[in-house]
Amino acid sequence: MARSERTKMAAGEWYTCLDPELEALRVMARDAMFEHNSLPPRQRGNIGPALKSLLGVVGEGARIEAPFHCAYGFNLFLGDGVFLNAGCTILDTAPVRIGKATLLGPNVQIYCAEHHKEATGRQAGVEIAKPVEIGGNAWIGGSAVILGGISIGAGAIVGAGAVVTRDVAANTTVVGNPARPVRRG
Template sequence: MVQSERAKMADGEWYACLDDDLGALRGVAADAVFEHNTLPPRQRGNLGPALRALLGGVGEGARIEAPFHCAYGFNIFLGPGTFLNAGCIILDTAPVRLGKGTLLGPNVQIYCAEHHKEAAGRQAGLEIARPVTIGDNACIGGSAVILGGVSIGEGAIVGAGALVTHDVAAHTTVVGNPARVVSRG
């Protein structure tokens, strides 16, 4: 039996991101994001209705400021009290789990997709999806970039503008490009 590109994506295998079915799912997400980003703030509340319905899970009091962008939405799980400031981008080709009370500063970017290293693979649209997990009460500074396959522990701090390419232990502060530990505990 031939496996769908969505199933390959979900299984962490190489998949063709230019697949029509995946394109249709990105279209659904784009519509939900458009609604969220264009609703008047008092009418939108913490999340636009279509975006709230699309996300994989939304804890009580979770909030996403506009503008926001995601690839699929259904792979995003927000813990209670999670806050994403304006301009955040989550390319959720794999599950992205944000713990309770986690704060993302403006323009934080989370990229689960890794493109093929060979030009022919990139031209064919081949990607592999790697999950991202951010623990409870973590704080991600503005314009930080978090790559797929990374876990950030409870209470960790990622400095503004950091490029996170490896796991960050709980209660650790990292800064820089690539991110490096500056304090523990």
């Protein structure tokens, strides 16, 4: 029996994102995000009800400001006190784990999906999903971009506008494109 595209995606193998099952899951996520992004703030609370029920884990006091966008939601794991500022986009084709008390500035982007290198593969929707892990008490500055397969250690700081293409050690500050260390400790 052939393995589903969702199973391949979860296993970190090449899969076709144009699959009907995956599209149905993305539609559910879009509906949840629409509710989250449309509710008045007092009614929405920290996270809109539909989005909160879709996410993999939502720690106590975790908050997502509107507008917010994700691909699936079920691959997003937020520790206690995590804060995602307005405009964050997380393409969670693989697990994205954000540790306790970590702050993401406005318009931070996390991209787990990597498209095929060949044009024919991209046209067919072939991609691979790579997880992202951000340790606790990290600070990701506004408009930073984090690519798939990246690990950012606890207490790290990613400067505004940085493009993170390599792992970041704990308690290290990185800035620039590509992001480079400027300070440790």
